[in-house]
Amino acid sequence: MARTGCNFDGSGRGRCQTGDCNGLLQCQGYGTPPNTLAEYALNQFNNLDFFDISLVDGFNVPMVALLSYGLPVGAITLAPCTELISIVCNSGNCGPTDLSRFFKTRCPDAYSYPKDDQTSTFTCPGGTNYDVIFCP
Incomplete structure (x- = not known):
């Protein structure tokens, strides 16, 4: 966080x-809130790690998640945003709102509302190395 x-x-x-x-x-x-979150669930189903960058509790700093398989061969970058807006729907039972759509158009890889798993949760093999970088 x-x-x-x-x-x-x-x-x-x-x-x-x-x-x-x-x-x-x-x-x-x-x-x-507001706070940008990097969320990780390590060594889960089928020995996979699940991770996302979440804006559900709002946004306060740009953040990227970089990963590698032992050696830094490649990286997935989750696009940072620059707006400071708190998303009001974080109960877990709501769909996208106008505010979450605002974030989603600017940060398409970020988790922008509860249950935004299909476009925002990523998996890697267990044992992957991760870096979370807070951007200036």
Whole structure:
């Protein structure tokens, strides 16, 4: 999860402008929206890893996910966006909205609403190496 504008003291207490985790340096759950998420489920069905970049809880920084099979041979880049808009439908039971379509046209590989799996969830063989890069 991406967080911005953070300031913490020596005991790990503080605040972030986006993605705040109840004032904790080490999140115990999801941060406060808006936040861009990289989501991974490793070594799942048929020894596959599942991953996505999610904008369901909003967008706060551009992010790319790069992968390789042992050596950095190739990469899939999930297109970053530049708008800061929070998506209001994150209950898991709704379809695309005008706001999620706005994101989808700008970030076609990003997860933009709950159940947006067909165009936004990717798989790789278990044991794949990943880099998540927060873009300036």
